[in-house]
Amino acid sequence: MSKILVLGLGNLVLKDEGVGIHAVQRMQRDTLSEGIDILDGGTGGIFMIGTLQQYDHVIMIDATLDTNPPGTVWRLKPKYSTDYPRLMSAHEIGLKDMIDAMIVQDHIPDIDLVIVSARDVQEIGMELSPPVEKALPKIMDTVNEIIQELRN
């Protein structure tokens, strides 16, 4: 059976930017089926590639600031780092370099991306805005949907 990692990305102390982390923290409380791991990846970075490369599939959850209503959840299958939307974790040496480093090593897991449109990143804080908080079940459903597809 293939190994799957659910990876939450974002900055936990910048409200909605931390939605990916909130999501995996919630998932850790549930029981997960075999072969699936959960990781709070912070804002990501080159130092995480070794962990990611131990998996066949990685499901990333991250926040974005876009024109969709806050709490909108959607899926993407990016190939190169340039395929990633304006994700919160895509700091200069965060997610982009993590992806590019695995590409240059020619050792990159299959990646699915779950994106959540954010509202509040203006303030320092650990709480999610109400629409993003409300989206958490949808995020879980989307992750589970991807897991089902991968398992079939």
Add this chain to the structure above:
Amino acid sequence: MAKRIVVDPVTRIEGHLRIEADIENGIIKDAYSSGTMIRGLEIIAQNRDPREVWAYVGRVCGVCTSIHSLCSVRAVENALGIVIPPNAEMVRNLMQAALLEQDHIVHFYQLQALDWVDVVSALKADPKETSEIAQSISAWPKSSVGYFADIQKKIKNFMDTSKLGIFANGYWGHPAYKLPPAVNLLAVAHYLEALEVQKDIVKIQTIFGGKNPHPNFLVGGMACAVNINDPNALNLERLSYVAEIIEETRQFAQQVYLPDVLAIASYYPEWTKIGGGLRNYISYGDFPMGNYGELQTYKIPRGIIVDRNMSRIEPFDPTDMDGLQEFVNNSWYKYTEGKNVGLHPSVGETVLDYTGPTPPYEYLDVDKPYSWIKTPRYKGMPMETGPLARFIVGYASGNEQYREITDRCLAHLNVPLEAVYSTVGRTLARAMEASLVADWMGDFYRQLLSNIKSGDYRMFNNTYWEPSTWPKKAQGYGLTEAPRGSLAHYVDISDKKVARYQMVVPTTWNASPRDTKGQHSAFEASLIGTPVFDSSVPLEIIRTIHSFDPCLACAVHLYDEKGSFVHQLDCM
């Protein structure tokens, strides 16, 4: 007439930095360094349980998570008078050293080397020549003709298929690239090897900290249980795995990283005379072999060098209210007592006061405050901090290890001691430090092991764990030498909660704006006098700024001039 050029953002760093430079006749006459994002972590820490703050401050950024956690637990332990067990001190040293090794190696190969190494030129190299060079500078076994030919093929395929990808950020073909194709190929091969070796180094954080990228810390010690025979504890098997990683790190630092820096530096002799900047250097000292606070047991000595006078080490006192102070005269903050006072971090304030231009703007108005970074001073003096500062203090202290490696490397490059005050010097200091610290990791490991074998399994001192044992008010500070330089956290505890939290981070020292006397900080000072070949491609500015290993994420945080948070993602 000077021409103002803008580098915004400086790429291949964490966070957002803007540099403006006035160029006259091809030479930088003046420079302005501006952090265009703000940090607000001090606000998050407020009213929290002081025993939990390490977990939040570790979220400052994704690069140096655990160093902020370490600094935070040290601050709280200092406030509450907690002495941690010897095992915990060694575990912290090992985790911190692993972070330093990983950071230095990744910084050099993945972030900085591309300022000096032309990846495109590596495709033209003769692998046989690269192999001969590799074998002449190091005993590192991966040096055959076939190995380098394979790397070359791999890179070519990669570039053909993904349009440069991770290498898209270089100024390829710029005449300031001086390495022959064969050396470029050597460096590119080691770029790939560095990516591999850093994967192992970081496992030390996981072994001792339980998880990564945000390992566990604990006020009063460390959270890993030691029992040499227990399969679930820190047992002999896990410890010997740590020993293997240390050995792998040591070999890479000493047989690859340092020889590469020396080989590359030998093609850039002019850069041993450029980029020196400030003449004062600060190190808080770190890596205690005894208890934290027993300064005489530190591997990295504490002290200050003023005006490059290595015959005298000035003391650093973290509690001197007139010593360490932060100014805001050129920053977008205000203090209750006005714009021109300096505040010691124990009475520090973080109140935002943006007065900069409305974006989009062409230039900063540098006659007014121009940065989100505060300006730290020690007794009114600007200081450079980081590996070079640590080496200067270490060399001045007379420490044999610092002297031996410095003298050996400078002799190899055939340059005098003064050459360390430069862009190459700063880069070399980082590589020499990786070599030294890798040896020290062996010392920490052996001390940990012998302590455990003598039957001391203590990892946590719970005497003051319960808030009921705490005084009503307590104040403390934590100091560390982070990979990028001196880091301080100051905490006020009142009624069991954090009443005030202030952080003075390394890049604040280096990247800050001018102070009330008009004195430059390290970035600005280091750029003055630098020749710029083509102001539309200011590679020279990037070279010097990268030599500091800037990390703006914790110096500042995600805020733009409009007062709304932004995320600069299209800044390649």
